[in-house]
Amino acid sequence: MSLNEVKIGGMGASRRRVEDNRFIRGKGNYVDDIVLPGMLHMEILRSPVAHARIKSIDTSAAWDMPGVRLVLTGEMMAARNLAWMPTLSYDTAAVLATDKVRFQGQEVCAVIADDPYIAKDACGKIVVDYEILPPIVNPVQAAAPDAVQIRDDKAGQVGNKIFDWEIGDKARTDNAFADADVVSKIELHYPRTHPSPMETCGSLADYDRATGKLTVYLTTQAPHIVRAAVAMVAELPEQNIRIVSPDIGGGFGNKVPIYPGYVVAILASILTEKPVKWIEDKTGNLTSTGFGRDVYLKGEMALRKDGKILGVRMNTISDHGAFFADAQPSKFKIGLMHSAFAAYDIPTAHMFATGYYTNKAPGGVAYRCSFRVTEAMFFQERMVQAAADDLGMDQAEFRRVNFVKDEQHPHRTAFGFLTDSGQYEKCLDIGLEAIGYKNFAAEKAEAAKRGRLLGIGISTMTEPLGAGNSREYDILGIKMFDSAELRIHMSGKAILRTGSRGQGTGHETTWAQIVAHELGIPADDILVEEGDTDTAPFGMGTYASRSTPVAGAAIAMVARKVRAKARKLAAHLLEVSEEDIEWELGRFYVRGNQERGVTIQDCAMAAYSNMPDGMEPGLENVAYYDPPNLTWPFACYIAKVEIDPETGVWDVLQFVAVDDCGVRINPMIVEGQIMGGLTEAYAMANMQYQTYDEEGNIIGGNYMDFLLPTAWETPGFELYEVVTPCPHHPIGAKGVGECATVGGPAAFVNAVMDALKDKGVRNIDMPLMPNRVYEALTTGKDIYGMPPVRSGN
Amino acid sequence: MSSLYEEINTPPASDIPVRRVTINVNGEARTANVEPRLLLAHLLRQGFKLTGTHTGCDTTNCGACTVLFDGRPIKSCTMFAVQADGHDVQTVEGLASASELHPLQEGFKQEHALQCGFCTPGMMMAAKALLEENLNPTEDEIRWALSGNLCRCTGYQNIVKAVLWAAEKMRAELN
Ligand code: FES
Ligand code: FES
Numbered sequence: 024m025s026l027n028e029v030k031i032g033g034m035g036a037s038r039r040r041v042e043d044n045r046f047i048r049g050k051g052n053y054v055d056d057i058v059l060p061g062m063l064h065m066e067i068l069r070s071p072v073a074h075a076r077i078k079s080i081d082t083s084a085a086w087d088m089p090g091v092r093l094v095l096t097g098e099m100m101a102a103r104n105l106a107w108m109p110t111l112s113y114d115t116a117a118v119l120a121t122d123k124v125r126f127q128g129q130e131v132c133a134v135i136a137d138d139p140y141i142a143k144d145a146c147g148k149i150v151v152d153y154e155i156l157p158p159i160v161n162p163v164q165a166a167a168p169d170a171v172q173i174r175d176d177k178a179g180q181v182g183n184k185i186f187d188w189e190i191g192d193k194a195r196t197d198n199a200f201a202d203a204d205v206v207s208k209i210e211l212h213y214p215r216t217h218p219s220p221m222e223t224c225g226s227l228a229d230y231d232r233a234t235g236k237l238t239v240y241l242t243t244q245a246p247h248i249v250r251a252a253v254a255m256v257a258e259l260p261e262q263n264i265r266i267v268s269p270d271i272g273g274g275f276g277n278k279v280p281i282y283p284g285y286v287v288a289i290l291a292s293i294l295t296e297k298p299v300k301w302i303e304d305k306t307g308n309l310t311s312t313g314f315g316r317d318v319y320l321k322g323e324m325a326l327r328k329d330g331k332i333l334g335v336r337m338n339t340i341s342d343h344g345a346f347f348a349d350a351q352p353s354k355f356k357i358g359l360m361h362s363a364f365a366a367y368d369i370p371t372a373h374m375f376a377t378g379y380y381t382n383k384a385p386g387g388v389a390y391r392c393s394f395r396v397t398e399a400m401f402f403q404e405r406m407v408q409a410a411a412d413d414l415g416m417d418q419a420e421f422r423r424v425n426f427v428k429d430e431q432h433p434h435r436t437a438f439g440f441l442t443d444s445g446q447y448e449k450c451l452d453i454g455l456e457a458i459g460y461k462n463f464a465a466e467k468a469e470a471a472k473r474g475r476l477l478g479i480g481i482s483t484m485t486e487p488l489g490a491g492n493s494r495e496y497d498i499l500g501i502k503m504f505d506s507a508e509l510r511i512h513m514s515g516k517a518i519l520r521t522g523s524r525g526q527g528t529g530h531e532t533t534w535a536q537i538v539a540h541e542l543g544i545p546a547d548d549i550l551v552e553e554g555d556t557d558t559a560p561f562g563m564g565t566y567a568s569r570s571t572p573v574a575g576a577a578i579a580m581v582a583r584k585v586r587a588k589a590r591k592l593a594a595h596l597l598e599v600s601e602e603d604i605e606w607e608l609g610r611f612y613v614r615g616n617q618e619r620g621v622t623i624q625d626c627a628m629a630a631y632s633n634m635p636d637g638m639e640p641g642l643e644n645v646a647y648y649d650p651p652n653l654t655w656p657f658a659c660y661i662a663k664v665e666i667d668p669e670t671g672v673w674d675v676l677q678f679v680a681v682d683d684c685g686v687r688i689n690p691m692i693v694e695g696q697i698m699g700g701l702t703e704a705y706a707m708a709n710m711q712y713q714t715y716d717e718e719g720n721i722i723g724g725n726y727m728d729f730l731l732p733t734a735w736e737t738p739g740f741e742l743y744e745v746v747t748p749c750p751h752h753p754i755g756a757k758g759v760g761e762c763a764t765v766g767g768p769a770a771f772v773n774a775v776m777d778a779l780k781d782k783g784v785r786n787i788d789m790p791l792m793p794n795r796v797y798e799a800l801t802t803g804k805d806i807y808g809m810p811p812v813r814s815g816n
Numbered sequence: 817m818s819s820l821y822e823e824i825n826t827p828p829a830s831d832i833p834v835r836r837v838t839i840n841v842n843g844e845a846r847t848a849n850v851e852p853r854l855l856l857a858h859l860l861r862q863g864f865k866l867t868g869t870h871t872g873c874d875t876t877n878c879g880a881c882t883v884l885f886d887g888r889p890i891k892s893c894t895m896f897a898v899q900a901d902g903h904d905v906q907t908v909e910g911l912a913s914a915s916e917l918h919p920l921q922e923g924f925k926q927e928h929a930l931q932c933g934f935c936t937p938g939m940m941m942a943a944k945a946l947l948e949e950n951l952n953p954t955e956d957e958i959r960w961a962l963s964g965n966l967c968r969c970t971g972y973q974n975i976v977k978a979v980l981w982a983a984e985k986m987r988a989e990l991n
Contacts, residue, residue, distance in 0.1 A: 039925055046933030047921040049868015049908035053934065056867035140853070221872045221880060221934040221968045272870070272934030273968050305873040527932025527969050695928045695970060702971035726877035726966075734972040735963040 522562010
């Protein structure tokens with residue numbers, strides 16, 4: 024008589040997505056689709072050079088153009104104390120440049136006009152006189168003693184260094200290296216890349232002088248953080264600020280920070296008393312908004328002859344661009360880089376990190392990543408392969424020897440994290456079986472006869488998803504919890520709101536499934552609403568795969584609060600005491616008499632029409648959830664590649680993904696996340712990067728240079744699943760959105776390196792473009808750093 | 817309101833050069849005065865309020881703006897509105913009839929071929945052009961036909977499945 028959970032769209036149902044109904048009809052509501060009466064359009068003039076002093080700005084010709092309403096410069100922003108704004112890493116960033124421009128693409132002026140064409144024309148009429156300064160395009164140049172100082176605006180800033188930071192036990196790690204039989208070393212560069220969601224950033228600011236209310240529709244993954252920041256920067260009362268994040272055309276971390284365009288559009292709306300829309304073009308997005316990675320990683324591993332890892336040293340040098348604008352928890356300067364090696368039982372580790380300013384775009388956002396975890400896991404898995412090779416040990420066996428065993432959980436990592444659960448060997452075994460690991464040697468020999476080089480690459484990792492707990496994780500001092508509010512209407516239908524914000528991740532579908540699981544209300548009866556700070560409870564938003572671990576938990580908890588009240592209503596309706604009431608999905612009944620019961624819908628009606636004396640009417644609640652720990656999903660990705668030595672082109676013959684993200688709420692959506700993430704991993708390994716020439720010109724600032732794989736080159740992926748429920752999450756779920764992007768790249772790179780092992784090649788830095796592979800295999804030399812920049816064409 | 821986009825019945829009294837165009841959009845004749853430099857994508861979106869056609873780049877790479885022009889898939893960000901004068905344009909809004917979804921729309925939902933949905937209208941229009949020529953495409957033919965359309969979320973595997981799903985349904989409907 025109990026409900027069938029899958030039928031009501033509960034946990035485990037591959038429920039088709041609710042949001043699709045509007046997207047497939049072209050009825051999504053993205054920022055650029057919103058039109059307000061009398062709306063003006065804003066365009067930003069960007070710096071054409073990387074580093075220069077601004078001698079003068081002449082905007083008169085722009086002002087003279089018909090249809091131009093306002094031209095804003097840094098000076099005008101400064102007069103309102105808005106020329107600079109705080110970043111998410113306790114630094115400042117220029118809104119519109121006043122003194123200098125510090126990277127190519129930096130915002131210099133803004134024109135507000137009747138339509139975007141006029142605004143763009145008028146930008147072309149602005150004359151800026153620049154005095155060119157030497158550009159700094161990498162940390163080596165930044166660290167040089169005679170380097171020009173990029174941040175001469177900052178009192179107390181010495182040179183171009185942002186931070187030195189360390190973690191781990193140095194003395195103990197030094198001892199481990201003294202005891203080692205073998206020391207294995209590796210040096211890598213994780214190239215700068217960009218999250219590049221298909222939709223760029225943009226906003227529509229609407230200030231109403233009569234009410235004092237500011238409404239901003241804006242592409243953000245974290246609307247409440249934006250509200251807090253706007254209250255701070257614009258000095259407006261928080262109750263009068265409404266941030267609405269409408270449909271988001273992909274985020275991947277790019278839409279977490281607050282960008283100058285948002286701030287300028289808000290001021291423009293206040294000054295013109297009209298709605299002002301700013302939609303960034305793709306070039307603007309790629310050249311000025313949050314990039315990912317750009318870290319030089321060096322490390323070594325102390326090994327015993329039998330394969331046991333004794334200790335690890337890591338050294339990172341990161342390039343943050345002109346402003347330290349990483350979106351990350353404030354305690355950690357280089358994100359959660361120290362989550363490296365969490366899957367392995369390593370007695371001791373030490374890491375030293377240094378960060379520099381350069382004349383490049385600011386950012387360092389968590390691109391489909393939990394704050395530098397991608398770099399950490401890439402380094403880890405490249406290091407593991409190098410160590411296995413140096414020991415002459417099989418790469419799978421080496422991992423098996425060093426894995427944290429299932430029964431060792433909870434396990435304290437060498438850097439101090441606490442991993443809570445996992446079945447690492449089981450995942451590895453499934454992956455090896457699926458890829459045909461046993462027969463690989465024969466396959467490789469057969470391919471060699473055809474003149475082809477075969478390689479197999481493994482990447483196994485567990486990573487920390489779902490910040491916080493609030494003891495350790497905050498952004499600008501705001502603790503990283505999340506929230507859910509659930510209202511049950513009298514008909515037993517419901518509305519659910521959370522502090523998270525989906526961006527293609529299916530929240531409108533899966534959040535209802537959690538409520539269905541907890542209350543037995545069919546998912547189709549539950550409306551999910553997010554992204555409006557006037558109605559949603561405060562939350563820290565969606566990034567770092569934190570929605571399911573944190574907001575998802577809050578949803579389960581609020582549903583349980585509602586159920587507790589419904590139980591009292593059920594006791595009243597059934598005229599028994601609460602202790603005599605039992606629960607089964609969707610229904611309370613009298614213990615010992617299962618026939619005698621009331622449904623959750625009956626209880627909802629009673630909450631409005633027949634509550635016991637003294638009971639507060641209504642059936643609704645709110646829950647704020649502060650997780651006790653991060654969640655630790657595990658993934659095993661294995662790639663089999665074939666290289667054509669005549670061209671350096673490599674093809675993916677097979678790719679196997681085994682993911683353990685705990686209990687899956689909607690398996691279809693989980694698999695969609697994994698396939699999407701693997702495609703981005705493939706992109707990074709293969710073609711997707713940004714670099715700068717020696718003058719600081721960006722290469723990769725539009726889709727002609729910044730290559731994304733199409734349907735044609737993207738390989739197919741085989742997915743497998745293992746379920747180890749998260750012990751502390753109310754429904755046993757772990758994060759998953761980023762696992763594939765984090766763990767995937769090393770599988771591809773390890774596979775290509777495995778194929779080139781006999782050629783004496785140990786490392787090619789990403790991207791593994793055919794010419795780089797060809798060069799390595801013909802010269803037998805490693806390739807380090809970014810591809811050489813094309814010049815003169 | 818700007819003269820660039822506004823759908824108007826009388827010519828504006830100004831010195832901005834404008835041309836009157838009539839385009840058959842989703843089976844309905846739409847007339848507008850446009851500046852010669854106005855892009856078709858912008859006329860569709862801002863002028864005709866058909867915001868299902870998206871713009872995702874400024875280099876003709878992403879295909880989010882794909883519409884059918886006299887039945888052929890084109891990137892509407894790379895055509896002037898005046899070039900479409902007298903022609904037939906189909907957008908995503910014309911895919912479904914009042915009562916029924918197009919099989920591609922159903923297939924995209926069934927096979928989870930979209931996440932953020934930003935590329936989806938362009939993908940479906942490109943796929944529609946393929947299925948109009950070939951109702952029994954192979955996976956490779958689908959991948960090739962969609963190779964002018966970028967998707968950042970899905971990894972394409974489910975998009976391919978969705979097109980196969982739609983093709984099968986359309987073949988069954990023919991029989
Ligand atoms: S908007 Fe990208 S191709 Fe048209
Ligand atoms: S679904 Fe997001 S770009 Fe394709």
